[in-house]
Amino acid sequence: YQRRVRGSKVLPKMRVNVLILYIFILFQGAHLLGVSQNACPSGSQVFEVSLNKPTTPWNHYWEKCVGSGHALLGLRQDWREALVTAHKKLGFQYVRFHGLFDDDMSVVLAPSYYSWYNIDNLFDFLLSIGMKPLVELSFMPEVLASGSSTIMHYKGNTSPPKNFTDWYNLINAFAKHLVDRYGLDEVRQWFFETWNEPNCGFWGGNYDQYFELLKTTSAAIKSVDSKLRVGGPATCQSGLINETLNFVLKNNVAIDFISTHEYPTDISPLERGIMKKVVSRVRQTVPANLMLLYTEYNDGLYDESTHSHDTSYAAAFLIKNIPDLHGLMDVFSWWTFTDIFEEQGQHSELFQQGFGLQTLYGIPKPAFRAFELLHNTGNQRIEVSQPSVYPTVDSFATTDGTEITILISNHNVMNAPIQKETVCIQVTGIDTSKSYQPSLVRIDDDNSNPFKAWQQMNSPSYPTQSQLDSIMKASELVPSSITYTNGTNQIIFTLDVPPHGVASITFK
Numbered sequence: 001y002q003r004r005v006r007g008s009k010v011l012p013k014m015r016v017n018v019l020i021l022y023i024f025i026l027f028q029g030a031h032l033l034g035v036s037q038n039a040c041p042s043g044s045q046v047f048e049v050s051l052n053k054p055t056t057p058w059n060h061y062w063e064k065c066v067g068s069g070h071a072l073l074g075l076r077q078d079w080r081e082a083l084v085t086a087h088k089k090l091g092f093q094y095v096r097f098h099g100l101f102d103d104d105m106s107v108v109l110a111p112s113y114y115s116w117y118n119i120d121n122l123f124d125f126l127l128s129i130g131m132k133p134l135v136e137l138s139f140m141p142e143v144l145a146s147g148s149s150t151i152m153h154y155k156g157n158t159s160p161p162k163n164f165t166d167w168y169n170l171i172n173a174f175a176k177h178l179v180d181r182y183g184l185d186e187v188r189q190w191f192f193e194t195w196n197e198p199n200c201g202f203w204g205g206n207y208d209q210y211f212e213l214l215k216t217t218s219a220a221i222k223s224v225d226s227k228l229r230v231g232g233p234a235t236c237q238s239g240l241i242n243e244t245l246n247f248v249l250k251n252n253v254a255i256d257f258i259s260t261h262e263y264p265t266d267i268s269p270l271e272r273g274i275m276k277k278v279v280s281r282v283r284q285t286v287p288a289n290l291m292l293l294y295t296e297y298n299d300g301l302y303d304e305s306t307h308s309h310d311t312s313y314a315a316a317f318l319i320k321n322i323p324d325l326h327g328l329m330d331v332f333s334w335w336t337f338t339d340i341f342e343e344q345g346q347h348s349e350l351f352q353q354g355f356g357l358q359t360l361y362g363i364p365k366p367a368f369r370a371f372e373l374l375h376n377t378g379n380q381r382i383e384v385s386q387p388s389v390y391p392t393v394d395s396f397a398t399t400d401g402t403e404i405t406i407l408i409s410n411h412n413v414m415n416a417p418i419q420k421e422t423v424c425i426q427v428t429g430i431d432t433s434k435s436y437q438p439s440l441v442r443i444d445d446d447n448s449n450p451f452k453a454w455q456q457m458n459s460p461s462y463p464t465q466s467q468l469d470s471i472m473k474a475s476e477l478v479p480s481s482i483t484y485t486n487g488t489n490q491i492i493f494t495l496d497v498p499p500h501g502v503a504s505i506t507f508k
Contacts, residue, residue: 040424041494047395048385049406052429055380058398062322062374063091065134065333067296069341070099070154074122082338082358087131090371095126096134096295096333098196099156101141108141111166116177134191134295137171137217149204153345160205164216171220175228184225192221192230193259193295200236211247218253231257234295237266238282258286261296270413276324283328293331302414304353310451315370315443316411316500322374323396350463351451361468364475369448372477373504377405392418393497395425406505410497418499425493432486436507440482444501450475
């Protein structure tokens with residue numbers, strides 16, 4: 001049985017019905033599988049942000065602490081101004097620095113004769129701005145030192161004490177003074193970390209002597225109050241952790257945390273995602289009853305020519321790694337918040353591959369802006385799925401119950417393959433009858449790039465105030481609008497993300 005409609009031959013009724021059923025199943029299947037009927041561009045990196053699925057807690061663990069150089073810098077006004085900015089805009093709660101007992105702090109003037117004035121001045125300031133010290137107990141005062149070995153431009157003494165009783169007396173008196181001045185409830189919230197990197201040139205003794213220092217430090221602090229928090233070994237490259245755990249167990253040494261450091265360039269071969277591999281292994285090693293503190297990290301100890309700390313490379317590193325490492329540690333302390341820094345002397349160049357989030361004169365670098373985006377994320381993480389693992393692109397999303405934030409990074413390690421990528425974000429479980437006003441912020445070679453602005457001025461060694469104002473403006477996050485398309489129960493964003501670029505989409 002056949003018939004003609006307007007001169008066109010049609011299929012038999014049975015075939016028509018089958019075709020209609022097939023089309024219905026095809027579209028329903030696409031809906032059930034979450035595949036957009038408004039297809040993402042071919043070759044794009046696709047992520048689905050599922051608003052209709054349960055969220056999980058998103059703890060801002062990276063804001064717990066940030067690093068600095070050495071303690072004496074904390075008496076400088078420009079250092080203090082930079083710290084206030086980092087605290088207010090990025091949410092950092094603690095600050096850690098070397099050299100609290102260095103001779104330039106005038107703490108130990110003679111055996112058993114202590115002056116706390118400079119430490120009090122520094123700690124008073126920290127508490128006045130709403131921060132706390134993560135107290136690194138270093139280096140050795142000359143009058144207590146067994147040798148003359150020093151490190152860094154400021155000559156921190158790395159030798160063990162001549163007499164461990166003298167070290168006990170110093171630490172015990174110090175802890176008592178802090179409790180007397182700031183109160184037990186306050187000081188119980190601090191961390192006391194024993195030394196810095198005893199396995200990487202900062203300790204002139206052997207490991208047995210370091211463990212004796214750790215034992216002595218614990219006893220001196222815990223004798224003041226058992227709930228004061230002490231730990232170590234503050235090693236580089238996640239080292240000596242098993243040895244520390246074995247020592248404290250065998251010798252009944254009370255510690256509250258394990259601390260260590262890790263930079264991605266510590267591991268060979270260098271690879272994307274190496275931080276998660278290393279930290280996951282360490283977290284499995286450290287007992288659950290001990291906190292795990294990574295008191296130093298950044299995007300890597302690259303040479304000056306890379307300018308990795310000065311460019312969006314560091315920003316993309318952060319947006320990739322912060323969500324990767326979530327839930328693996330209690331403290332993750334970026335080294336450092338400012339280029340006011342004297343390990344090799346105070347360099348004067350505005351962009352010098354310094355570790356700081358801010359340059360001299362307080363110019364925020366791209367990594368600072370990445371922390372700013374992270375600080376503005378919510379407290380609940382939204383599930384983000386993708387059909388496959390992409391070589392360089394990642395995305396995660398959060399909410400505070402009102403605003404949705406979607407962060408995207410295009411990151412690979414230095415000198416590894418990377419290119420501009422088209423990213424397609426499908427936000428599902430959303431009311432498409434409503435109108436949204438999403439905002440887009442970028443960090444890349446053309447956005448929030450003060451280093452490029454400085455270069456375009458022929459890299460002045462000592463910028464004028466007018467030049468600094470222009471460079472500061474170039475560092476700012478600049479919101480722009482971004483369009484979206486409606487799909488079935490979803491909205492879709494499509495954007496290009498350049499190499500080592502970051503993009504943030506927010507909407508309510």
